[in-house]
Amino acid sequence: MHRSGTSMLTRLLNIAGYALPGNLLGANEGNKTGHWEPQFLIDLNQSFLNRIGSDWSDWSEIDFDAIPKDTLSGYQTALQSWARTELGGRSSLVLKEPRSCRLAPPMLAALADEGFETRILVPYRNPLEVAQSLEARDGIALRRGVLMWIRHVLDAERFSRGLPRSFVDYSDLMADWAAELLRISRDVRLDRLSRIDEIAEEADSFISDEHRHHAGDTGTLAAIDYTAGMALTIYRALADLCADPNKAEVMAAFDGLRAQLDEMERLTLPTQRDADRMLAQVQTTLRTLEHEHLDLQVRYEDMTRNVGGIWELHSTVAELNRKNESFISDLSARLAERENAVRMRTDELMQAQSLLSEKVKEINALNARLAEAGSTGQMLQQRLDDAAKRLEESSAEHGLRDEATQARIAQLEEQLTEARAKLEAGLAERSRLETERWQLEQDLMLRLADLEAKLAASQTQIEHLQAERDELVARLATAEQALTETRGRLTETREQLSEA
Incomplete structure (x- = not known):
């Protein structure tokens, strides 16, 4: 047992x-x-x-x-x-x-x-x-x-x-x-x-x-x-x-008791089993009701938590909206500032390019003048060479050097010297202008590279700020969708509780 x-x-x-x-x-x-x-x-x-x-x-x-x-x-x-x-x-x-x-x-x-x-x-x-x-x-x-x-x-x-x-x-x-x-x-x-x-x-x-x-x-x-x-x-x-x-006496007594138990079983056990079945059904129903009660209690607690969560979510969404508006306003101001800086840098670049164009024109005019001076010097040199040649031919033929010829030669040499001096001065000026142009070009190139770098950095920052703004807008949309779904579940739970 x-x-x-x-x-x-x-x-x-x-x-x-x-x-x-x-x-x-x-x-x-x-x-x-x-x-x-x-x-x-x-x-x-x-x-x-x-x-x-x-x-x-x-x-x-x-x-x-x-x-x-x-x-x-x-x-x-x-x-x-x-x-x-x-x-x-x-x-x-x-x-x-x-x-x-x-x-x-x-x-x-x-x-x-x-x-x-x-x-x-x-x-x-x-x-x-x-x-x-x-x-x-x-x-x-x-x-x-x-x-x-x-x-x-x-x-x-x-x-x-x-x-x-x-x-x-x-x-x-x-x-x-x-x-x-x-x-x-x-x-x-x-x-x-x-x-x-x-x-x-x-x-x-x-x-x-x-x-x-x-x-x-x-x-x-x-x-x-x-x-x-x-x-x-x-x-x-x-x-x-x-x-x-x-022990025989005990076994005989137990046989009698067993017969009594069997008779008691036949008298009472069917009724007891019916009662047991009814009790089992009641207990099953009771357990079902207890489970339903626990389920309703859990659902009510969930609903209570959901209501609190909805208000918390509502506050969170409001706070996100406020922060989003503040951020968007700040972002717009920063974008405007960056755009203004880009415009200023662009104006400076255009001015530098205009100045460079003017300097290039001056250099081109100077080159033209130098070319003209070089051409004049070459003509004078040619005339001097021709005169010297004729003088040598005349000297060889006549063997005479008169004073007029000597004076003319001296005049021509003086003109040649003056032409050479002008040519050297022009070449020096040309060299100076070319050096100045090169320095100006280098300066402009550096300023242009700096402006381009700043422009690229500004554009990168603008893109980053725009990405942050897009992310905030997406988060706001997600929060609003979650709020809508939670309100829907709350309505459904209230309807189920009303039906229960």
């Missing part, structure tokens, strides 16, 4: 050297030291109960003859395959699963067919303690918990007859585990349980009263109306089975 010390007894068997299956259900709030039962067997038994219309918390008799053969054989085949695999090459295998009390007939038959020599240990506990534990863990009513205890105990006793078995009182196991293991060893011939000295240290460290949360006695059972009859009678008789697992 559930909550009856089965986990403690299973662990003691394991400490003594008897093997457990793999993949055990571990510790949890229901049992902080571990359940020591295989998850596969839990799932297999619960699935079988579900298929035959029962449950682990049911206290009804199972009519195995009414179960379809394929359902029963499928269950037994799965059990045999799993048990065979888990046993492997080991000599023992401890199977602990509380549902086995009611499912013992097909389980024992399947294990016997597989060649297992089964020994039965039936730990039991005060029915009120069990019912209180089930109530705390699973919310099962105390009366139903007592009925579950009665069914599980009577079925476990009935179905284990004819096999080596031993009954174990949870209170006695807590009080003196060593004595109880020695008695179990004698009842079912498990020799390792008698080696108390070998397991004492580990067993003592495992067993602790702090894990026992509910305790009762026969006096308490006798004082409660729904435990003073059948439950108290069974609990007292189990002590006789501890002393003699096959």
